[in-house]
Each structure stands twice: as C-alpha cells, then as structure tokens.
Amino acid sequence: MQISTDAIKELREQTSAGLMECKRALQESGGNIETAAARLRERGYEIARKKEDRVARQGLVEAYVHTGGRIGALVEVNCESDFVARTPDFKELAHDIAMQVVATSPRCVSREDSPDAREVSDEECLLLQPFIKDPSKTIGDLVAEVITKVRENIRVRRFVRFELGSDERDG
Numbered sequence: 001m002q003i004s005t006d007a008i009k010e011l012r013e014q015t016s017a018g019l020m021e022c023k024r025a026l027q028e029s030g031g032n033i034e035t036a037a038a039r040l041r042e043r044g045y046e047i048a049r050k051k052e053d054r055v056a057r058q059g060l061v062e063a064y065v066h067t068g069g070r071i072g073a074l075v076e077v078n079c080e081s082d083f084v085a086r087t088p089d090f091k092e093l094a095h096d097i098a099m100q101v102v103a104t105s106p107r108c109v110s111r112e113d114s115p116d117a118r119e120v121s122d123e124e125c126l127l128l129q130p131f132i133k134d135p136s137k138t139i140g141d142l143v144a145e146v147i148t149k150v151r152e153n154i155r156v157r158r159f160v161r162f163e164l165g166s167d168e169r170d171g
Contacts, residue, residue: 001027011170015040017148041141043148054153058082060091064098073101077157080152093146093154096131100139101159109156126156 003026011033012021025043029035053121059078066072077094079085087128100106108114114125122128127140132170139156145156 001031003027003031007031007033011036011040012093015145052153054080054166056153056155059085059154059157060094061092062091062098062103064095066102070164071102071162073098073159073161075101076157078155078157079150084152086151087150089146089149090154093142095160096133096142097126097139097156100129100132101126101161104129106159109158126159 003023007026008019008022011017011026012019014033014037015022017025021040021043022036025036025039026033028094029039041110056078058081059076061074061076063071063074064072075094075098077097079090104126105125106129107120107124108126111125114120117150127138127143129139130143131137131139143154143156
C-alpha cells in the first residue's frame with residue numbers, strides 16, 4: 001500500500017516517532033492514522049518496559065516557581081547518560097513534571113514509592129495523574145513517550161513542593 005508523505009508527517013507530528021516507524025505503522029494499519037498512532041504508543045510502552053531495568057544515574061534537577069513566587073517545586077529526573085539529559089526533549093519533560101507537581105501536589109512518585117500504597121489514590125501518584133497540558137495522557141505516558149524518543153531509561157526519582165506559609169512537604 002502506498003502511504004502519502006502527508007499521512008507520515010501527520011503521524012510523526014502526533015507521536016514524534018521516526019519517519020520509518022510512522023511509515024511502517026501506517027502500512028500495517030492500512031493507512032489509518034488513529035490505529036497507527038495506537039500501534040506506535042504500544043511499541044513505545046514495550047521499549048520502555050525493556051529499558052526499565054537499566055541504571056539511570058544521570059539527569060537533572062529542574063525547578064519551577066509559579067507566577068507570583070508563592071508555590072514552587074524541585075524534581076529529580078534521571079536518565080542513563082548526560083548526553084540525553086541535555087536534550088530538549090528531556091529538559092521539557094523535567095520542566096513539565098515540575099509544573100505538574102506545583103499544580104497537583106501529588107503525595108508520591110508512584111504507588112510503589114508510597115509507604116501506605118493501599119491508601120494512595122491515582123490522583124496522589126504523580127505518574128498516574130492526568131497530564132495538566134493534555135489530560136488524555138498520564139505523566140507515566142509522557143515519560144514513556146520520551147523514553148521512546150531518546151532510547152534510554154528515564155525515572156522520576158523524587159520531588160519536593162514548596163508553598164509559601166505551609167510546613168508540609170511532598171515527595
């Protein structure tokens with residue numbers, strides 16, 4: 001089946017996958033962009049699962065202070081190499097996660113990181129929360145997308161949120 005360059009371009013803009021990956025997914029889905037995007041997402045999760053045992057000791061600490069300076073957050077996001085830590089995709093991910101922490105005040109990174117795992121709801125776990133810029137995906141989905149792009153394991157290690165006048169800290 002012949003796939004148009006416009007369809008490949010549109011799928012690439014939606015998913016940020018490589019050109020050949022987009023073309024192959026479109027061929028496998030008979031040209032259906034939604035089906036191809038779903039296939040690429042599933043492949044992305046497979047790639048992320050394969051990389052989750054790899055050591056991620058590089059990365060960066062990102063700070064975000066909300067307008068007015070009354071609420072802020074620091075997050076540590078790790079990857080495998082300092083090269084990836086300097087990429088725009090990784091930096092944007094860390095920034096988006098810091099904004100998410102400020103906006104939603106999660107209690108823990110994931111359910112496994114919480115000492116009282118049974119008592120923590122999805123909304124209180126950072127990786128399970130809907131992304132504030134695109135509620136159709138979770139923060140975990142966002143991390144998996146960047147793992148697919150940079151081909152390295154990425155972990156949100158910890159965070160702390162500060163609010164003026166509050167003694168409570170999260171993370």
